[in-house]
Amino acid sequence: MQRPGGRSARVRDAVRQATLAELAEHGFQALTVENVALRSGVHKTTVYRRWGNAEGLVADALALAEEEPWPVPDTGSVQEDLRGIALLVQSGFADPAMGPVSSAFVAAAMQDPAAAQALHRFFAARHDQSAGVVRQAVERGELPASVDAEEVIRVAVAPIYYRLFVTHEPVTPGDAIRSADAALAAARAGVI
Amino acid sequence: MQRPGGRSARVRDAVRQATLAELAEHGFQALTVENVALRSGVHKTTVYRRWGNAEGLVADALALAEEEPWPVPDTGSVQEDLRGIALLVQSGFADPAMGPVSSAFVAAAMQDPAAAQALHRFFAARHDQSAGVVRQAVERGELPASVDAEEVIRVAVAPIYYRLFVTHEPVTPGDAIRSADAALAAARAGVI
Numbered sequence: 001m002q003r004p005g006g007r008s009a010r011v012r013d014a015v016r017q018a019t020l021a022e023l024a025e026h027g028f029q030a031l032t033v034e035n036v037a038l039r040s041g042v043h044k045t046t047v048y049r050r051w052g053n054a055e056g057l058v059a060d061a062l063a064l065a066e067e068e069p070w071p072v073p074d075t076g077s078v079q080e081d082l083r084g085i086a087l088l089v090q091s092g093f094a095d096p097a098m099g100p101v102s103s104a105f106v107a108a109a110m111q112d113p114a115a116a117q118a119l120h121r122f123f124a125a126r127h128d129q130s131a132g133v134v135r136q137a138v139e140r141g142e143l144p145a146s147v148d149a150e151e152v153i154r155v156a157v158a159p160i161y162y163r164l165f166v167t168h169e170p171v172t173p174g175d176a177i178r179s180a181d182a183a184l185a186a187a188r189a190g191v192i
Numbered sequence: 193m194q195r196p197g198g199r200s201a202r203v204r205d206a207v208r209q210a211t212l213a214e215l216a217e218h219g220f221q222a223l224t225v226e227n228v229a230l231r232s233g234v235h236k237t238t239v240y241r242r243w244g245n246a247e248g249l250v251a252d253a254l255a256l257a258e259e260e261p262w263p264v265p266d267t268g269s270v271q272e273d274l275r276g277i278a279l280l281v282q283s284g285f286a287d288p289a290m291g292p293v294s295s296a297f298v299a300a301a302m303q304d305p306a307a308a309q310a311l312h313r314f315f316a317a318r319h320d321q322s323a324g325v326v327r328q329a330v331e332r333g334e335l336p337a338s339v340d341a342e343e344v345i346r347v348a349v350a351p352i353y354y355r356l357f358v359t360h361e362p363v364t365p366g367d368a369i370r371s372a373d374a375a376l377a378a379a380r381a382g383v384i
Contacts, residue, residue, distance in 0.1 A: 106302070109358075123361075154355070155371065158371075167312060167346075168308045
């Protein structure tokens, strides 16, 4: 019987940390079970048996990321909360340690259906958690009750991802604030 | 001396058509000079000399796409124009012939800096052309003169790309209309 935090959890964590480090340094295309095994110190046959391949490693790293709480702001003002969420996204990608890993997840999902499914679940959890700031704003009477809370989050962050992964334009904190404000204006106008 | 529409232009067009067909069927990862040469009937050494590699083929296909006019709507109503643009994007990706090619361009740009640069230029041209509907709305007095016309376009289409390439959620025509309306509400509110 395995206790939580026992050997199995330690192995999983070591493999995950190695996966994230490999993604950060070399991207998804270069991710292999061999390199993750070497880096984690976990035996290659164990990694093959439990994770199967690079896609399995990515899916598991995302599943763990999905469980982690995201520091969603709670300032009492929906405008500040939405700006805070957009700035979290923008600064996360600008971070030299986190940015390449997050980008590798997006790239992996474009190349592999299992990674796409894992990323889909990850974002469903993120949207649900972030939408709390919109639901609270509805309770405070700041936004109409008809608002689609998750759509407000999508509109607030989508221009950041669009610049990063589609048009390949730089993204400034000012851009993040502007897209958050755009989402809020749309929510106030009752169109989302 | 080469005349426009002469042998050189015909070769370029044949190679481009073959590139698009290969991208549609097999994606960027499987794109090779050999396959494009075979499919186009253009000699392999010619393709190598003029296009170099898969990235060169993608960049040239995008450069040609950039020159093509996009059927931007001109209905006399900025709401209908923006909805029309968002629906063009949504239906383009839903199209079984065009969708996979456009997706392959986005994937290629995530994997290769030259393709990213080419896609960046392509979107700069698209944004500029599409922003015409916003500039016309300003002239008609429908929107404030301070509006950032290209940002309105980004906000109108970004949620479509976000669903397609980041969260891997389905995109309906209703989603496209909603994101266009969100951009318009933000423009009217003066936040973009």
